[in-house]
Amino acid sequence: MKHLLTVIRMICRFQRGYAWRLAAASLVTGAAPLVNIILPRRMIDELLGGRDIRRLILLAALLALGNLAAMLLDRMLTNRLTTMTTLAYAHMQQIVSEKALRIPLADSESKRVLDLGERVHFGIYSLHNLDATVKKLGGSAVSLLSVIAIVLSGSPVLALLILALNLPSLYCLKKLKHLDADNVERSASEERAFKYYASLSIDYRYSKDLKLYDGLSLMMTRAEKNMQQILRVNHQYFTKSGFWLGIIGSLVEIQSVVVFAFLGIRLLLSRLTVGAFTMLYGASRQMGRALNNLMDSANELMTSDMYLKPLVEYLNLPEQQDIRQDSAEGRTPPGTDHERRSGAPAPAVPFFAAEGDDDVQKCVREAFKGHLEWEVKDLSFRYPSGHVFVLDHCSLRIHSGERVALVGTNGAGKSTLVKLLCRYYEQQEGVITLNGVDIRRIPLELYGALLSPTFQDYHLFPFQMIENVAAVKAENMSEDKRDKAIHALDKLGLTAWVRSLKHGVHTHHSETLAEDGVLPSGGEGQKMALARSLAHAGPFVIMDEPTAALDPRSEEEIFRQMLALSEQKTSLFISHRLSSTRYADRILVIENGHVIEEGSHAELIALSGLYAAMYRAQASQYT
Amino acid sequence: MRATLFLLKKIRQYDKSMIAMIVFFSLLSAVYPFIWVYVPMRIIRLSELPAENFSEAGTQLTLLLAAAAVVSMTCAWSLAFLRGNYRMRMNNVRYRLIRDLMRYSLTMPYENTLNKEKLDAIQKAREAVKNPWNGAGGLILTLLQVFGTGIAAVGFISVFISLSFWLMLFVAAVILSNLFINRKVGDLEQSEWDGLMPELRKLDHLFSEQQDPSGRKDILSYSLYGLFKAYIDRYFQNIRLIQQSVIRRKFSWQTALAAVDFVKDAVLYGWLIRLFLAGTIDAALFFFYGSSVVAFVALAQQLMADITKIRQDARHFSDFMALDTEADAIASDGTSGLILPRTEKGVLVEIKNVSFRYPGTERWVLRHLNLTIRRGEKMALVGENGSGKTTLILLLSRLYRPVEGEILFDGINIRELSESSFRSNLSVVFQDAMILPFSIRENIAMSPDTDEKRLYEAMDNASFSSVAETCTQGVDTTLLRILDDNGVDLSGGERQKLFLARALYKGKSRLLLLDEPTAALDPLAEQELYRHYHEMTSGQTSLFVSHRLASTQFCDRVAFLSEGRVAELGSHSELIARDGLYRGLYDLQAKNYREGIAE
Missing domain, CATH: 3.40.50.300 (P-loop containing nucleotide triphosphate hydrolases)
Structure with a gap:
């Protein structure tokens, strides 16, 4: 049960009162049936005995009042628990998605982690009725204890008999638990795949090709095969579990029969009053029910525990580093007091935690002042699933204030080098240093503030346009940030476009969070991404083919902006349009994972190597 | 109702045995609640027999219990087994419905993706089959138990009628007020859920954005985490507010419900005590009616809950039904239409007076566009971002429909071509x-x-x-x-x-459309493509869209698109000589290379 307890402890941390409410609700649930077991017995005995009207009325009133109180208490507690569970469910998701950000990118793209992630969702989903199950467990425990007391007072033999009759159920429950575990194990990956196919079918970016190339049968065959597999696993599981559940149900009935035989004979022998008969019968039935509920809910909780194992496992996955302080804070999601704090903007220039080493501190301080001396030494990298080293003992330098172009054929390793520089992946061999310090020693958040990267496959998020550029929520944006963002939009020629939108800079990107959100075109989106990079103002500018999707005029325009953007900054850019590399101080040519040529445009043309060949190939089309 | 029938039809189509299971389950579950109300009553009766009949009473008890054992165990085992097995079958039907929906969204006309209502409808249909407890899943599950509960309830009602018409009336009144209040509570819960749903969905979106590896780079590089957090906090706040506003009202209705139950208990026991004291019923019947009422109220509540659930789920599921009926219509429309004659040469493409704008927008992306691409011609299509090039490709691919004008392949309007003939004639790189x-x-x-x-x-x-x-x-x-x-x-x-x-x-294929096929290629790969372009596309008419204006040189003619129409048309050298828009853009791009070589 340790996973479950871990999770409940997490929930209790941000849902004050969750624990005691659960306990109280259990108590009420457990005690409530007693009213209907004890009081009718009194009533029948009184009817068959004294027939005192006042006593009878009192008993009836007590019964009605008892039920009233139990119901009101239960509803009050349950209502709160339900709302808390809804929140807990969302909070757990929040914790998981925060965790996701801290898992190294190379891991989070792997099937293993994706599958684990899918199982995490199962686990979180099982929290939906956690309150009900715990209540059932606690309730049946309370009920069991009190009912046992009643049965014992009537007949100790009967109590033992009932306990004995319930033993076989334990065995069945164990069987069921195994089946559950097996089922989860077998179906998680298949179900994720099926869900994925279903989501592909409504991702209409795929549908053009699927239509024109008759890809329908390919997709449907895959999905069908996958579905059949799920159905097969399902069939086995439910047939077997149905069998065992049936046995448990039958055992309950056997127990009733035995109890009735026992009580019936004693009643016939006049050893029991009719009242005691009904009470003991009621109590035995309740005892059986409580035992069953107890085992059942314990089983459910063990199943939950099993479902939650991946969640705990996921939360324990190795992290890249302590990404940022505020995400540690996020681990205790918005409860009460720190709500106000979390909204506050992060300090513009982050300062060090005391634990930073001196040389790291010095390196970063210099970097923020604009001094960035990069060295890549003997860097080798291959993707987790690849067998080819994309980077193969690659060495190069970027000097402070230099504008460097990275050139090479497709697949030569340019983008990979950039990803390693950004620390999205970690190399297998070699080292990258900034001002002489291994970049892996620099806290990631600081490191992120140093870099202003733009990629061809940029992502914008469903927030307001200006929030996407400034990376701060509009309400919390300082004047300075706002000005910077607006300036950046202006610089990239987006002002007119943004003004034309319904809510101007406050228009949402995409309709996900706001119905009147707008999706920018490719060119506008690319410019937005560049504006974000400009507003971010990291002293090291990286651009990986940011103009590939643009027409010549926009390209030229953006290219000018890029030059301006990287003015007085250290910068690295990748482009297949070699007309732009001319403006670089130095050009690095990468082939087969390492640098094979370097120098200025004129030098490399004179060298007549790969660069010259590529340049001539492109230039020849324009002469 | 229609949705329920439709679903039953689907169940019959995918798994006939489920219908039999429903029937069987209903019968068993109708009998089951009576067993342990009836048996104790009989035993108490036996105890009222005079002491000398003891052995007969013993025999009767044995017989009674034996019969009870057989019936109750059969019921219990079958009900549990059927429930599990049926649930699995429900999931199987649901998976098939999801698959049907997949096929539907993959085969529907691409232009539907421009139609927000249509996309919403698909999204809703998805929701209706997405999870096992709501929509289709919930409906199928509830159908299993509702009939048995109904029959058992009717059984209890006839028991009460046999006792007293007034008691029956009273129980009916209790049930009705229960129904009324439960509906109120249900409405409140529904409105709470309606309020929570959008917020939860937004949270869900944000969480999956954060978990999606493809956006990770941007989140990390630009410290977007705080922004996410600010939004997430706000949605949490909204959720809390909604919950708070509902919870109090809900509790007052629940109090009313408890009060009704209180009256029920008091009146019922008062009544039974009176009947007993008057000698109308004996202890056995006292017990029997007492426990019958308890059982009946529970059943009636279950029944009401089931009916509410069915209505809810059916409404939910009708979203799916709305789509699926159309899916059949699409499936039937596959190969009908004209067929393009197969020749070794490319297609003759005529674009006549074509206009297009996106639904719900004012701006014409293409306006009165006329263009003929000759048989086997290699044509380049150039223009600035937003000039309509990609839209034209989509129109030629028949993925969008022109608002005005027509597109002819070999003289036939492409709308009239059969799907299979059209597809086999066309290749596109989007x-x-x-x-x-x-x-x-x-x-x-x-x-x-x-x-x-x-x-x-x-x-x-x-x-x-x-x-x-x-x-x-x-x-x-x-x-x-x-x-x-x-x-x-x-x-x-x-x-x-x-x-x-x-x-x-x-x-x-006889027509090849290439939309920016070289944007990400390195210069050598690009040149390679240009070199082999002619032999690669022999026997094909082709249209090459590119921002790299050099690519136009190996094409026979260049169409320069501006503001939704063909502004300039001719070979590269003709257009250069003309010194117009094309020339301007070309020079802009060529300048850097010329200077680069000159250095």
């Missing part, structure tokens, strides 16, 4: 094409079966062979790691080569 998480082979052939020779030819021509060679399992290597841990991702340039191979594999 600018925003995607790779699927399948093998390289499947990604190129787009079919479970491949023609080896054509596959390698296509890969060679698209310069993709060298890429495939670096993969461990060659053409059988899975792309992407979503479904396979050994999957491989491709760079932008490699992807473009693959898409070109996809278009070339199709082979027999």
Whole structure:
């Protein structure tokens, strides 16, 4: 049960009162049936005995009042628990998605982690009725204890008999638990795949090709095969579990029969009053029910525990580093007091935690002042699933204030080098240093503030346009940030476009969070991404083919902006349009994972190597 | 009601045995609640027999219990087994419905993706089959138990009528007020849920954005986490407010409900005590009626809850029904239409007076556009971002429908061509094409079966062979790691080569549309493509869209698109000589190269 307890402890941390409410609700649930077991017995005995009207009325009133109180208490507690569970469910998701950000990118793209992630969702989903199950467990425990007391007072033999009759159920429950575990194990990956196919079918970016190339049968065959597999696993599981559940149900009935035989004979022998008969019968039935509920809910909780194992496992996955302080804070999601704090903007220039080493501190301080001396030494990298080293003992330098172009054929390793520089992946061999310090020693958040990267496959998020550029929520944006963002939009020629939108800079990107959100075109989106990079103002500018999707005029325009953007900054850019590399101080040519040529445009043309060949190939089309 | 019938039809179509299971389950569950109300009553009766009949009473008790054992165990085992098995079958039906929906969204006309209502309808249909407890799943599950509960309830009612008409009336009044209050509570819960749903959905979106590896780079590099957090906090706040506003009102209704139950208990026991004291009923019947009422109230509540649930789920499921009926219509429309005559030469394309604007917008993306692409001609299409090039490609691919005007292939309006004939004549490389998480082979052939020779030819021509060679399992290597841990991702340039191979594999097509096929290619690969362009496209009419204006030189003619129409048309040298818009853009791009060489 340790996973479950871990999770409940997490929930209790941000849902004050969750624990005691659960306990109280259990108590009420457990005690409530007693009213209907004890009081009718009194009533029948009184009817068959004294027939005192006042006593009878009192008993009836007590019964009605008892039920009233139990119901009101239960509803009050349950209502709160339900709302808390809804929140807990969302909070757990929040914790998981925060965790996701801290898992190294190379891991989070792997099937293993994706599958684990899918199982995490199962686990979180099982929290939906956690309150009900715990209540059932606690309730049946309370009920069991009190009912046992009643049965014992009537007949100790009967109590033992009932306990004995319930033993076989334990065995069945164990069987069921195994089946559950097996089922989860077998179906998680298949179900994720099926869900994925279903989501592909409504991702209409795929549908053009699927239509024109008759890809329908390919997709449907895959999905069908996958579905059949799920159905097969399902069939086995439910047939077997149905069998065992049936046995448990039958055992309950056997127990009733035995109890009735026992009580019936004693009643016939006049050893029991009719009242005691009904009470003991009621109590035995309740005892059986409580035992069953107890085992059942314990089983459910063990199943939950099993479902939650991946969640705990996921939360324990190795992290890249302590990404940022505020995400540690996020681990205790918005409860009460720190709500106000979390909204506050992060300090513009982050300062060090005391634990930073001196040389790291010095390196970063210099970097923020604009001094960035990069060295890549003997860097080798291959993707987790690849067998080819994309980077193969690659060495190069970027000097402070230099504008460097990275050139090479497709697949030569340019983008990979950039990803390693950004620390999205970690190399297998070699080292990258900034001002002489291994970049892996620099806290990631600081490191992120140093870099202003733009990629061809940029992502914008469903927030307001200006929030996407400034990376701060509009309400919390300082004047300075706002000005910077607006300036950046202006610089990239987006002002007119943004003004034309319904809510101007406050228009949402995409309709996900706001119905009147707008999706920018490719060119506008690319410019937005560049504006974000400009507003971010990291002293090291990286651009990986940011103009590939643009027409010549926009390209030229953006290219000018890029030059301006990287003015007085250290910068690295990748482009297949070699007309732009001319403006670089130095050009690095990468082939087969390492640098094979370097120098200025004129030098490399004179060298007549790969660069010259590529340049001539492109230039020849324009002469 | 219609939705329920429709679902029953689907159940019959996919799994007939479920209907039998419902019938069987209903019968058993109708009997079950009476067993342990009836048996104790009988035993108490037996105890009232005079003491000398003891042995007879003993025999009767034995018989009674034996019968009870058989019936109750049969019921209990079958009910549990059926419930589990039925639930599995429910899921199976649900998976099939999801599959049907997949097929529907994959086959519907692409232009529907511009129609927000349509997309919403699909989204809703998805919601209706997405999880096992709501919509289709919930409806199927509830159908299993509702009939049995109903029959048992009717059984209890007849018991009460036999006792007293007034008691019956009273119980009916209790049930009705229960029904009324429960509906009020249900409405409140529904309104709470309606309020929570959008907020939870937004949270869900934000969480999955954060978990999606493809956006990770941007979140990390730009410290977007705080922004996410600010939004998430706000939605949490909204959720709390909604919950608070509902919880109090809900509790007052629940109090009313408890009060009604209180009255029920008091009146009922008062009544029974009176009847007993008057000698109308004996102790056995006292017990019997007492426990019958308790059982009946529970049943009635269950029944009401079931009916509410069915109505809710049926409403929910009707979203699916609305779509699926149309799906049948689409499926029937496959091969009907005209067929293009097959010739060795390319298609003659005539674009006549075509106008297009996106639904719900004012701006014409294309306006009175006229253009003829001759048989076998290599035409280049250039223009600035937003000039309508990609839209034209989509119109030519018949993915969008012109608002005005028509497009003819070999003199036939493409709208009249059969789907299969149209597709077999056309290959397109879209600018925003995607790779699927399948093998390289499947990604190129787009079919479970491949023609080896054509596959390698296509890969060679698209310069993709060298890429495939670096993969461990060659053409059988899975792309992407979503479904396979050994999957491989491709760079932008490699992807473009693959898409070109996809278009070339199709082979027999007579019209080739290429939208920015070189944007991510390196200069050498680009030049390679240009060099082989003519032999690669022999026997085909082709349209080449590119921002790299040099690509126009190997094309026969260049169409320069501006503001939705063809502004300039002619060969590269003609347009250069004309010194117009094309020349301006060309010079802009060429300038840097000329200077670069001059240095």
